[in-house]
Amino acid sequence: MNILESRRAAVLAAGILFVLIAGSLPYGKWMDEFQSVSHLVFHELIWWGIVFLVWAYVHFVEKRPLASIGLFRPKWTDLPIAIVFGMVTLAGLIAIINIGLPAFGLQLNGENVSQIGNTPFWWRAISVVRAAASEEILFRGYAIERIQEFSKSKVAAAIITCVVFTLAHVGSWGWSHILVAGFGGIAFTVLYLWKRNLWLNVIAHFMVDAAAFL
Template identity: 45%
Template structure:
């Protein structure tokens, strides 16, 4: 095994410490209950402010990569997509929509579960604000969970499987606060598929587009 590949799998001491610090920033930041603290759904102003909080977190992580770690954004999956990548992203998004549709239309009714009350506050805001939220969620969650956290965990552990399982677990649990326990099925399924998609393609744009399609169908077309 070459020294280059060994370094990629097991980073040097300083790089390891920077990766750990970045994981605290990325996963620790997005796991904080900002929406509860600033009462995001209390008004349009609160919701806009909440969006800025998450965008600031994303900006902080991107600056951390480029200025502190001194690494290119390609190190977290920002690679120019090819036509095949775009096609795969669209197909993956539609497959996820279909599978989540089975959960909502078949599984949840049979279990007596209903997420209507959780959806109502979000669907009541203007379309432009829902669009902003959908775009922000796709961009921020893919950068923080898949791009940064998965890539750096993979480097620290030397294991793609461990990195995927770890970031998938954090992503799933982070959706518990607002939606409730039964939404873990939704977040777990979507997060698992998005994780597999990133491990397969290694391109963050693919994940962002697929994620956007899923949320757009639920919050913009619903």
């Protein structure tokens, strides 16, 4: 491996580690997200800051276009795909919550649900948009593309991102959320690997979260 190849591998590895770690840390718990409106706002700013750092890394360090993480200009003909996929994913999650979890003697974290329900609508709207954008950029667009490039394996990229995405949500919602986050992670990964257009993922993800929290 020559110097250029070694640098390229190091840049890939550093980006992958940053995204997977930064996207998994329980910022909400550390800063007591629901303590006040200022805490809610600061929590959102942390996530947008991470997204900005990913953009800066892609642009200034990797010197690549945003298309390299799936951010292509969306086609109107693809919009129905995103909408249908979002609806199917939402239906699957509803079935898991109402049938799957009770079958295993599990239930959603009621405290989290209650806390989110008591937050201002404007914050929930901002949070839904942020979650759809940031999680898809980190766990699908960047992570899948770079892990596949680093490992030369689409399967490895899919498995690693799904596992980390699921565990990141378990850290905030508890182990009862593993089926919900796992299903969502698999669904959004399938969509991204199929179309390789991150905007479709953001739209589908937004639909799911909007139905749940708005």
